[in-house]
Amino acid sequence: MSTVQELMSLKDRVSIVTGGGAGLGKQMATAFAEAGSHVVICSRKVEKCEEAAHEIEKLGVRVLAMACDASKEDQIEKLKDAVMDQFGRADVLANNAGRAWFAPPEETPLEKWQYVMDLNITGTFLCSQIFGRVMIGQKRGKIINIASVSGLRGKNPKVHNSLSYNTSKGAIVNMTRDLAVKWAPHNINVNAIAPGFFLASRNQGRYEERKEQILAEIPLHRPGGPDDLKGPAVFLASDASNFVTGAILSVDGGVTAW
Numbered sequence: 001m002s003t004v005q006e007l008m009s010l011k012d013r014v015s016i017v018t019g020g021g022a023g024l025g026k027q028m029a030t031a032f033a034e035a036g037s038h039v040v041i042c043s044r045k046v047e048k049c050e051e052a053a054h055e056i057e058k059l060g061v062r063v064l065a066m067a068c069d070a071s072k073e074d075q076i077e078k079l080k081d082a083v084m085d086q087f088g089r090a091d092v093l094a095n096n097a098g099r100a101w102f103a104p105p106e107e108t109p110l111e112k113w114q115y116v117m118d119l120n121i122t123g124t125f126l127c128s129q130i131f132g133r134v135m136i137g138q139k140r141g142k143i144i145n146i147a148s149v150s151g152l153r154g155k156n157p158k159v160h161n162s163l164s165y166n167t168s169k170g171a172i173v174n175m176t177r178d179l180a181v182k183w184a185p186h187n188i189n190v191n192a193i194a195p196g197f198f199l200a201s202r203n204q205g206r207y208e209e210r211k212e213q214i215l216a217e218i219p220l221h222r223p224g225g226p227d228d229l230k231g232p233a234v235f236l237a238s239d240a241s242n243f244v245t246g247a248i249l250s251v252d253g254g255v256t257a258w
């Protein structure tokens with residue numbers, strides 16, 4: 001038997017967070033480090049990751065910041081090689097990098113549809129496959145996919161008009177379930193977090209414009225904040241969730257409760 005403190009500890013684990021230099025990715029990377037994990041953060045602009053790395057290193061863990069477009073197979077392979085070179089293992093993968101394109105469905109250009117799918121679906125698959133092979137060799141691993149409440153239902157176009165994003169997040173929901181089944185024999189847990197509205201640099205403008213409509217949909221009547229993803233992410237990364245796989249955990253202030 002283990003204590004809750006032991007179960008929730010990530011001491012000496014190695015956690016990779018795509019898009020970890022900002023927003024929800026940085027929040028999760030910080031939480032993993034606070035729980036004792038070494039952390040790898042990557043995004044296209046390495047400077048942001050390096051800045052975040054300087055902050056996170058102060059928690060006493062090792063941090064690797066790397067440039068990596070999480071939709072490009074060759075760059076993910078390089079990231080995996082660097083992780084194996086520096087740490088020799090990969091315990092947790094948070095597939096967080098994501099993008100959206102806002103337009104009514106009838107006006108969405110194919111190229112923008114593809115742009116969203118390339119990162120949100122194909123990138124999530126590629127990162128899972130490349131780091132999953134390492135986890136299969138280790139006979140253990142934790143994959144956390146960042147879906148969205150927008151992948152669980154249709155959305156009011158006045159609040160969120162992006163068929164491509166919502167479709168891609170719906171695909172992540174079922175990718176999570178199916179991959180959980182496929183990799184259960186390898187002792188790899190695959191779960192997803194479906195965040196509701198969290199304040200981030202990219203949606204600050206949308207929040208100011210549509211604050212009343214956005215808050216009206218949230219029973220707790222506030223957006224997600226800088227600590228709200230930490231507990232759910234550490235839970236899914238740690239041994240506390242060893243019997244949880246294929247689950248979609250909504251962290252949304254109650255949006256999907258009604």
Ligand SMILES: NC(=O)c1ccc[n+]([C@@H]2O[C@H](COP(=O)([O-])OP(=O)(O)OC[C@H]3O[C@@H](n4cnc5c(N)ncnc54)[C@H](OP(=O)(O)O)[C@@H]3O)[C@@H](O)[C@H]2O)c1
Pocket residue numbers: 018019020021022023024025042043044045046048068069070071096097098099119146147148149194195196197198199200201202203
């Ligand atoms: N904020 C919300 O309300 C909310 C709600 C539900 C779900 N989510 C999901 O949560 C995740 C993070 O969102 P966020 O709000 O934190 O976004 P954000 O503040 O815009 O941060 C996104 C991060 O992803 C990185 N990124 C973008 N494209 C990338 C690529 N091709 N490869 C690697 N990294 C890339 C960005 O850095 P670079 O520009 O340097 O690449 C940035 O660090 C996304 O999957 C999003 O869909 C967010």
